[in-house]
Amino acid sequence: QVQLAESGGELVQAGGSLRLSCAAAGRNFDRYLMGWFRQVPGKEREGVAAISWSGGTKYYADSVKGRFTVSRDNPNNMVYLQMDSLKPEDTAVYYCAANFRGSNWRTRSEYDYWGQGTQVTVSS
Secondary structure, three states: OOOEEEEEOOOOOOOOOOEEEEEEEEEHHOOOOOEEEOOOOOOOOEEEEOOOOOOOOOEOOOOOOOOOEEEEEHOOOOOOOOOOOOHHHHHHEEEEEEEEEOOOOHHHHHEEEEOOOOEEEEEE
């Protein structure tokens, strides 16, 4: 069992930066692929980024590539999403999630545990 808690979401102007954090509690955190998803009302939750258990492989959606950076700190059970050059279309609730199988990082059903989400609002 893994419990996840996101933080760091807030209102920011377009072009600004935010760093989201995800704190994990529970066993075997360093065995999970960790993903970041986002969702706006009326739309499907979409994968934004993910990082392998070792941190050696990172995945990004095309819409955020070059602007967002995912990282993890296994000894402290933390995952981060650094978001730069933010755009109004990045406005969403952001979720972190844990995937034990480590496959299909974009697929919601592959993830075993989810946090409650943190709101990011980018004003134009």
